[in-house]
Amino acid sequence: MPRSMTTSALSFTHPVRIYWEDTDAGGVVFYANYLKFFERARTEWLRALGVGQQQMRRSEGSILVVVDTRVRYLQPARLDDELNITVTLAEAARATLTLAQAALRGATLLADSRITLACVEVNTFRPQRLPRPILDALASFHRKP
C-alpha cells in the first residue's frame, strides 16, 4: 500500500513476543490484541521521532487518538511467536495522520492495517494541529521524489 521509504522516521519496525495473555482458547492470538501490538509500535515510532506522549499531553494539552482502523487478518500468530510490527506513514493532514501497519512472522504477513489518528485537546477532544516533530517528518515525506 504505502510507497517505499528510506528514512527511519517514515518506516519503523518494533518486535513483539507472543505470551499467554495474547492468546485465546482457539490456540491463536485474540484479534483485538493486534491493535495493542500496533499501538506499541506507534508509541515506539513516535518516541524515535522525539515525540513523548506524556510530555505532549503536559506541554501542549493534546493527545493522539485513533479515529479509524482497518485490519485484515491473514494468518494466525501463536504462543512464543516473535513478530515484527511495522509502522509506515501513509497520509497526513493538519490534524490527522494515517499509518500503514503490519504484523509479520519472518517473511509471513499475518495482519495488515490502515490506522488513522487525530490530534485532539485532552479534555474536550477537539482537533488540534499535530506536534511539530510529526509535521517535520511529514514535510520530509512530501519532499521525497
Next chain:
Amino acid sequence: MPRSMTTSALSFTHPVRIYWEDTDAGGVVFYANYLKFFERARTEWLRALGVGQQQMRRSEGSILVVVDTRVRYLQPARLDDELNITVTLAEAARATLTLAQAALRGATLLADSRITLACVEVNTFRPQRLPRPILDALASFHRKP
C-alpha cells in the same frame, strides 16, 4: 449501512458496562477494547441463534475467526458508561459472513464497524461451510423483501 430488519436473529443488542479494565490513562476506553465488546455481542447473538461455539468446535471441528475489521471511532466512552452493542447481519456467503456492529451510549453512536468472520477447521484453519443455524438465518434474511 445494513438494510433494516425486523427479526431478532438478524439484529441484536447486547449491553456492556465500562469498568476500570476497559479504560486507559487518556480517561477513555482503549480502542482495542471495542473489539472485545463486539466479540461479546457476537457470541450472545450466536447463542440466541442456537449456535454454541464450544459445541460447534466439538461436534464439527470448526470455529469462527475474524478475517477483516473496519472500525470508526466517533465519540469516546468513559468509566461507568452503559453501552449497547449491536449486531446486524450485513452480507453472507458459504463460508464467511459480514456483520455491521456499533457501540451506542443512549442515542449517541460511539463507534461503528463492519466485521467479516470466516468459518474454519480448528487445526488447519481451512475454510468450512457455516453452521446450519447461521445458514438458516441467512436464508430468512435473503427472503426478506
Next chain:
Amino acid sequence: MPRSMTTSALSFTHPVRIYWEDTDAGGVVFYANYLKFFERARTEWLRALGVGQQQMRRSEGSILVVVDTRVRYLQPARLDDELNITVTLAEAARATLTLAQAALRGATLLADSRITLACVEVNTFRPQRLPRPILDALASFHRKP
C-alpha cells in the same frame, strides 16, 4: 473466611460470562483476568452502596486503589461458563478495607481471594479517609452480633 452476613451491603454477587477475550491457549481463563472479574464485582458492590467512583473522584478527589491481593486458583473456568463473583466485607480501617472475593460456577469454587483497598488522593496517592457510605456499611457491619 468471613463470618456470615445478611445485608446486601455486606455480601454481594455479580454474574460474569466467559468470552474468548478471557481465555488463553491453555483453553482456560487466563489467571490475571480473575482480577478483572473481582474488580467488576467490587465496582457493582460500591454502586449498590451508593458509591460512584467517578463522582467520588470529582467531589472528593479520592480513588480506591488495590494495595494487596491474595488469590488461590482451585479449578479452571472455560469459554461460555457463567460465573458468580462474590464480594464480602472482611475487615476495615479508617483508610483501607479488605474484601473476601470468590469466583464460583454453580456450587463449584473456582478461585477465592482476599483483596485490600486503600482510599488515596487522586494525584499524590496519599491515604484518605474512606467515603461515608462505605464507613456507614462498616459501622453496621461492626454492630452485627
Next chain:
Amino acid sequence: MPRSMTTSALSFTHPVRIYWEDTDAGGVVFYANYLKFFERARTEWLRALGVGQQQMRRSEGSILVVVDTRVRYLQPARLDDELNITVTLAEAARATLTLAQAALRGATLLADSRITLACVEVNTFRPQRLPRPILDALASFHRKP
C-alpha cells in the same frame, strides 16, 4: 523474601515498557496487568532454562498453571515507564514451584509477589512431575550453601 542467589537460572530480570493498553483512567497501570508482566518474565526465565512451554505441552502433555498468587502493590507505574520484572526461585516440590517476583522502576520497588505454579496434565489438569530442566535448576538451588 528469597535468599540471595548467583546463577542466572535462579534469578532473572526481564524488562517491560508501559504502554496505553496497560494503564487505566486512574492514570496508572491497572492492577491485573502486573500479573501479565510477571507471566512474561516467567516465560522468558523458563526459556532461558531451556523450557519451551509449547514444546512441553506437545512432548509431555503438561503445562504449568498458577495456583496461588500474593501481590503487594507499593507504588504505581505510569505510561512510558520502563520496569524490570524479576523472577527468583523461592521454593520447590515435586509438582509445584514457588517464585518471588517483583516489579521495579530503577531502584524503586513498585510491586512484589509470591506465585506458586503447578505442573498439570493438559486435559485433566491432574498434577504432573515438573519438567527436567526445572528440576535440575532446583537441584542446584538446594545444593547452595
